Amino acid sequence: MPITIADVAARAKVSKTTVSRVLNGKGELDESTAARVRAVIEELGYVPSSRAVGLARGRTRVVGMLVPSLTWPWIGEVLQGAVDVLETERYGLLLFTCNRGEESMRQFGVQVSAKSFDGLLVIEPEGTLDYIATLHRRGLPVVLIDDRDQTSGEIPSVGTTNHDGAASAARHLLDLGRQRPLVITGPERFGCTRQRSAGFAAIYAEAGRPITEDRWYLGDFTVARGAEGVQRALAAGVEFDAVFAHNDLSALGAMQALADSGRQVPEDVAVVGFDDIPTAAHTQPPLSTVHQPLREMGEAAARTLLAHFEGTPLPESPTVIPTSFIPRASTVA
Structure with a gap:
């Protein structure tokens, strides 16, 4: 028969x-009484229901995480960073x-209403920011990861240096004598696209x-769009000696299109990506890229949330973890 709290009490x-007070650390207790209860718990091998203890403490010891899709190539790194922190602190995830759009969000809303988790990590699915902000205003602790230039400061966030990362790519290409780059951007509605465009363009403008x-x-x-960008430029007779793609997948498409056209990378055209997904080191040739600290971003977001549970106020300004440039054979022969 399983040991119950009644057995311990008896x-x-x-x-x-x-x-219950000993288990939950609530209320003032005589230390000798508390010590006796703990000794009996150990003697009997009593294991309290984690859900019952969580409810008694007003916590589930579970963190929710909302992401657009698990098919994004860098999601796994962010997720692993968050999980490493949560498991160490004995939290569940x-x-x-949002694979099924509105239906997915309805199911998510049910879990929010049921208070199934203590706080929320978010890689923002498109079009959900207002809803997430509303949840945060109503008292749900939220931390955004890679927040797409959410600059109001209303929701705490962890991001990276998109502007500086793109600038480092531009300096690398200029140092190699590449003066006519083709730039394949991300969607212009994303803050990271605007930041990467501005950072890259500024360095070339400064160089005249x-x-x-x-x-x-x-x-x-x-x-596909990375390849299409190169194909359209070649068809239009645009001269370029480098490609800067706003993510590694676009860069992979660009390299394929260059190979199909008979151009060699990097001898004819140097190629740089952004993200440093695991595939980037294993392309042919390996891809030079701007490394996003994806795992570190997941770790930092999880730590921020757990610190809040222990009484630390959520930060009012974004946490920024810098990028770094990784040169490989797609730019340096």
Whole structure:
């Protein structure tokens, strides 16, 4: 038969309420009584229901995480960083995706109403920021990760240096003598796209080599649009000796299109990506890229949330973890 709280109370000659207070650390107790109860718990091997203890403490010891989709190539790194912190602190993770659009969000809303988790980590699914902000205003602790330039400061966030990362890519290409880059951007509605465009363009402008309008191509972070950007530039006769893609998938598409056209990377065209997804080191040739500290961002967001549970106020300004440039053979032969 499983040991119950009543068994512990009977052996320790105290009430069940006293045992509950010892388990939950609530209320003032005589230390000798508390020590006796703890000794009986150990002697009997009593294991309290984690859900019952959580409810008694007003916590579930579960963190929710809302992401657009698990198919994004860098989601796994962010998720692993968060999980590493949560498991170390003995918290569980309840993961939600938006694969089914409104139906997914309805199911997520049910779990919010049921108070199934103590706080929320968010990689923002498109179009959900207002809803997330409302939850935060109503008292749900929220931390955004890679927040797409959410600058109001209303929701605490962990991000990276998109502007500086793109600037480092530009300096690398200029140092190699590449003066006519083709830029394949992400969707212009994303803050990271604007930041990466501005950082890259600023360095070329400072060097007296402003990037002309015909060498900007609006992409969507996919392999297909990366390839299409190169194909359209070649068809239009645009001269370029480098490609800066706003993410690694677009860069992979660009390299494929260059190979299909008979151009060699990096001899004819140098290629730089952004993210440093695991695949980047294993392309042919390996891809030079701006490393996003993805795992570190997940770790920092989880630590921020757990510190809040222990009484630390959520930060009013974003936590920023810097990028770094990783040179590989797609730029340096």
